[in-house]
Amino acid sequence: MGKKKQSKPREEDRGPAEDTAMEAMDAPEVIVVDAPVSEKAENSVSAEAGVAKGVAGNGSGEEMLSDTADITEQMTQLERETHELKETLLRKMAEFENLKKRTAREKEEAVRYGTAAVLTRLLEVLDNFDRALLLDPDSEGFDIHSFYEGMKLISKHLLDILRGEGLIEIDPKGEPFDPFFHEAMMREESADLPDNMVIEVFQKGYKLKDRLLRPARVKVSVRPKAAPVEEDAADSAEPAGEESES
Numbered sequence: 064m065g066k067k068k069q070s071k072p073r074e075e076d077r078g079p080a081e082d083t084a085m086e087a088m089d090a091p092e093v094i095v096v097d098a099p100v101s102e103k104a105e106n107s108v109s110a111e112a113g114v115a116k117g118v119a120g121n122g123s124g125e126e127m128l129s130d131t132a133d134i135t136e137q138m139t140q141l142e143r144e145t146h147e148l149k150e151t152l153l154r155k156m157a158e159f160e161n162l163k164k165r166t167a168r169e170k171e172e173a174v175r176y177g178t179a180a181v182l183t184r185l186l187e188v189l190d191n192f193d194r195a196l197l198l199d200p201d202s203e204g205f206d207i208h209s210f211y212e213g214m215k216l217i218s219k220h221l222l223d224i225l226r227g228e229g230l231i232e233i234d235p236k237g238e239p240f241d242p243f244f245h246e247a248m249m250r251e252e253s254a255d256l257p258d259n260m261v262i263e264v265f266q267k268g269y270k271l272k273d274r275l276l277r278p279a280r281v282k283v284s285v286r287p288k289a290a291p292v293e294e295d296a297a298d299s300a301e302p303a304g305e306e307s308e309s
Contacts (some may be wrong), residue, residue: 181228188221233268233279235261244268246278253284260284 195213198205210295222230233244240259246267256262261281268279 076212167290181224184224188217188224191217205212229272229278231270231272233270234264235268235279235281236264237261242279243276244270244275246280247283248280250283250285252287254287256284258284258286 105179191213195210195217200207200210235241235245238261240261245261245268251262253260253262260283262284263282264279265282266280269276
């Protein structure tokens with residue numbers, strides 16, 4: 064038996080169901096084919112962009128490494144300088160404490176032994192007094208006048224030493240009375256001098272440079288009061304009149 068030749072269906076014999084089925088089959092093919100292609104394209108574009116950025120940013124990365132190295136070196140330098148300054152500060156503080164202790168010790172020694180130089184010079188005066196006191200006034204050849212002149216020389220030597228240390232005498236005889244440097248021991252009427260003049264000095268005063276050590280003890284003048292002449296004359300006239308009446 065021979066095969067029957069199948070005739071192709073005519074286009075007009077196709078129904079709407081077959082057309083709809085064909086369109087439904089074509090739609091998934093477009094979606095399945097297009098989706099993988101778009102993802103690969105995006106991945107390739109992003110990879111190329113990353114490579115381009117890496118190539119473009121290669122120079123800036125080296126600069127960042129260089130800046131980091133510079134900062135690290137600067138920090139190391141600052142730490143070293145800070146350590147040196149700290150050691151210097153500790154050393155200066157120790158030196159200052161030693162200076163304070165040494166200054167306090169020298170001040171204490173100056174207060175305790177500050178008069179050593181003056182006393183050394185006064186020892187010469189003391190030696191002269193010892194020599195003078197060795198003389199026996201009852202011995203033959205003792206001259207009282209020579210002894211007196213020797214005492215005057217010793218006194219002058221002593222006064223010269225004290226003046227060299229800043230001692231100033233206060234001998235205000237004939238000067239106005241000054242309560243800051245004089246001490247009035249008594250007053251005396253004097254018609255020849257004005258009020259508050261120093262007539263006599265009982266004891267000299269002394270100053271150490273500008274500071275008063277001891278005031279001078281003095282006698283001060285006072286003007287005498289005028290006698291009441293009129294009253295005395297009236298008293299003397301009354302008895303004379305009574306006698307005349309009797």
